[in-house]
Amino acid sequence: xxxxxxxxxxxxxxxxxxxxxxxxxxxxxxxxxxxxxxxxxxxxxxxxxxxxxxxxxxxxxxxxxxxxxxxxxxxxxxxxxxxxxxxxxxxxxxxxxxxxxxxxxxxxxxxxxxxxxxxxxxxxxxxxxxxxxxxxxxxxxxxxxxxxxxxxxxxxxxxxxxxxxxxxxxxxxxxxxxxxxxxxxxxxxxxxxxxxxxxxxxxxxxxxxxxxxxxxxxxxxxxxxxxxxxxxxxxxxxxxxxxxxxxxxxxxxxxxxxxxxxxxxxxxxxxxxxxxxxxxxxxxxxxxxxxxxxxxxxxxxxxxxx
Numbered sequence: 669x670x671x672x673x674x675x676x677x678x679x680x681x682x683x684x685x686x687x688x689x690x691x692x693x694x695x696x697x698x699x700x701x702x703x704x705x706x707x708x709x710x711x712x713x714x715x716x717x718x719x720x721x722x723x724x725x726x727x728x729x730x731x732x733x734x735x736x737x738x739x740x741x742x743x744x745x746x747x748x749x750x751x752x753x754x755x756x757x758x759x760x761x762x763x764x765x766x767x768x769x770x771x772x773x774x775x776x777x778x779x780x781x782x783x784x785x786x787x788x789x790x791x792x793x794x795x796x797x798x799x800x801x802x803x804x805x806x807x808x809x810x811x812x813x814x815x816x817x818x819x820x821x822x823x824x825x826x827x828x829x830x831x832x833x834x835x836x837x838x839x840x841x842x843x844x845x846x847x848x849x850x851x852x853x854x855x856x857x858x859x860x861x862x863x864x865x866x867x868x869x870x871x872x873x874x875x876x877x878x879x880x881x882x883x884x885x886x887x888x889x890x891x892x893x894x895x896x897x898x899x900x901x902x903x904x905x906x907x908x909x910x911x912x913x914x915x916x917x918x919x920x921x922x923x924x925x926x927x928x929x930x931x932x933x934x935x936x937x938x939x940x941x942x943x944x945x946x947x948x949x950x951x952x953x954x955x956x957x958x959x960x961x962x963x964x965x966x967x968x969x970x971x972x973x974x
Contacts, residue, residue, distance in 0.1 A: 676720070681706070681762075682761045682762040683721065683765045683766075684702045685699065685762040685763075686762060687732070687795065688701045688728050688731075690775070691732035691733075691788075691791060691795065692735060693752030693780050693784065694752070694753045696753070701732055704731060705728045705731065708727055709724060709727070722809070725810060729811060730810075730812070732792065733789060733792055733811070746878075747876070747878030747885065748875060748884055748885045750875060751875035751954075752781070753957070754921065754955075754958060755916065755917060755958070756914060757917055758914070758915035763775055763918070771799060774795070775917045776917050776937075777947040777949075778834075778935070778945055778947065779833070782832045783829075785832075786829075792811050793825060794821075794822060794825035794826065796810060796811075797818070798822075804819060836939065838941070842941070846943065847920055847936055849861070850865055850943060851922060854899070857899050859899060862894075862899070863892070866944075867942035868890075869939075870894050870942075870944050870946070871889050872887065872894045872897060872898075872945075872947075873887050873945070873947050874948040874950060875948065875950060877952075877953060877954070879952055880950045883950060898946075908926070908927075909924055910926075911923065911924050911925070921933055921935045922934040922935075928963045929959070929963070930959045930963070932949065932950045934948045935947045
């Protein structure tokens with residue numbers, strides 16, 4: 669049976685979500701933006717829309733830009749470092765609908781933190797051009813600018829990202845081996861072992877959103893300070909806990925739970941064979957979605973769909 673127009677339109681939804689999530693760093697907000705774009709699409713006569721994908725991506729991107737501009741104040745007043753809402757990405761086509769390597773890399777918490785430093789318009793231009801392969805004419809049409817202006821925005825954004833992007837990305841196997849050593853050192857309180865794993869310029873970001881006791885209010889720098897924090901963290905010592913490794917934002921992550929309640933999700937970034945950045949999400953609001961998936965309420969028949 670030939671796909672209907674509705675089927676072809678719905679097939680664009682994962683692609684639209686992929687743009688929105690990278691723009692916003694929030695699963696919930698991305699879903700809301702995509703739904704709003706579809707509602708707007710339905711108000712237009714079909715003969716006025718030449719390309720559904722172009723129309724939808726334009727609406728999604730512009731809604732995201734507007735949202736980020738209005739969210740600046742709230743993020744600036746956020747208590748402590750702000751990190752994206754982590755997401756379980758394995759097997760979910762919404763996060764990487766084309767399977768491109770660039771799509772996977774642009775999902776990591778480390779990369780999305782870099783994107784957060786761009787202006788909303790720079791972020792949109794960078795993602796559309798670098799990650800989603802739009803040409804400059806298409807980018808300009810989407811963001812409502814000119815190709816020349818978009819090239820300037822892209823130049824600034826690319827320079828900013830290049831300055832902060834790791835120059836050497838280890839293989840998944842090497843990443844896993846170092847992460848395993850890191851977990852053993854943290855759980856055993858091995859100060860010496862941790863120090864050997866950390867880069868001299870290591871930075872730890874911990875997002876508690878003002879809702880977690882003992883959370884950091886600023887990024888922590890240096891191997892000694894990071895080691896001391898990890899070993900003394902109340903999130904690691906508040907009771908019998910279990911941990912598991914899972915794919916979060918396209919990379920390996922440690923999920924720590926206490927009595928089936930997720931308390932932190934942690935990822936690491938590497939420079940060679942040393943850990944140069946650690947991201948810890950402890951804000952319970954940002955852990956709810958993953959918690960419902962990994963520890964569903966017995967009374968909830970389909971927790972992942974919320």
